[in-house]
Amino acid sequence: MSDYEAVKKRKLRKRKIQKAITSILLIIVFILWGIYALLQSDFFNLKDVVILENNTLKQEDVFQISKLGMGRNILKYNLGEIKENVEAHPYIKEAYVERKLPGKITIKVKERSEYAIMAYMGSYLYIDQEGVVLGVKDNGLTQQIPLITGAKFNTLKVGEKADLVNTEDVIKVLKLLEAANLSEMMDTISEINISESANFRLITFDGIEVQLGKAENPAYLMLALKEVLVNLYTINRRDVIIDMRYEGHITVKDRNI
Structure with a gap:
């Protein structure tokens, strides 16, 4: 092969490579343009928001706090x-957000439940099982949720645990309520007063007063109390004080003694 033919062959190969590169670049540009046009169209606009596992909050409430807007491009939202x-809502412990193309976002929530009420300066704080303040209401009378009195507050903020002087006593009473829930005693308890750390006082909805001492063994206290109350109800005796301050030794005396 002559030098001329070799040069000509190299030029032809170079032209083919350049044409191939140009073709690839044109295809890439066309694809990118197509993607851009698709993203700018209403194909990926948000058309549906699905709220899952909400019980306390309404779907419209969750939608509102999510700050989502229908009709906006779904890819422009930051799921985080x-x-x-x-x-940020006090009644929601966790949220799981998922984008489902082309136009749907699902929000699955894990809610906090009202577990007890704490008296506070003429108002009532509704708290969950972890002691997080869910809200402040004027009404604290309910047949389902026990009232905790005697808590001493430094500061509080809705959505967070209250800053308390007697934090350890509140932790104890929450464990006591957990034991009551497990032993199916929650509906019996009207109030637990923790003004005295050495002697918690429980009041049933029947008006029976129960002295619990330091409430060191909540499971025992609730199971034993359940048995005592069953016996008292059997003989229709209610105007009494039950002393459970000493484990293994329970006394019942009439209130007028």
Whole structure:
């Protein structure tokens, strides 16, 4: 092969490579343009928001706090920000946000439940099982949720645990309520007063007063109390004080003694 033919062959190969590169670049540009046009169209606009596992909050409430807007491009939303928005609500413990193309976002929530009420300066704080303040209401009378009195507050903020002087006593009473729930005693308890750390006082909805001492063994206290109350109800005796301050030794005396 002559030098001329070799040069000509190299030029032809170079032209083919250049044409191939140009073709690839044109295809890439066309694909990118197509993607851009698709993203700018209403194909990926948010058309549906699905709220899952909400019991206390209404779906419209969760939608509102998520700060989602229908009709906006679904790919422009930051799922982390949506999660933070939803979890900012005191009744929501966790939120799971998922994007489902082309136009749906699902929000699954894990809610906090009202577990007890704490008296506070003429108002009532509704708290969950972890002691997080869910809200402040004027009404604290309910047949389902026990009232905790005697808590001493430093500061409080809705959505967070209250800053308490007697934090350890509140932790004890929450464990006591957990034991009551397990032993099916929650509906019996009207109030637990923790003004005296050495002697918690429980009041039933029948008006029976129960002295619990330091409430060191909540499971024993609730199971034993359940048995004592069954015996008292059997003989229709209610105007009494039950002394359970000493484990293994329970006394019942009439209130007028």
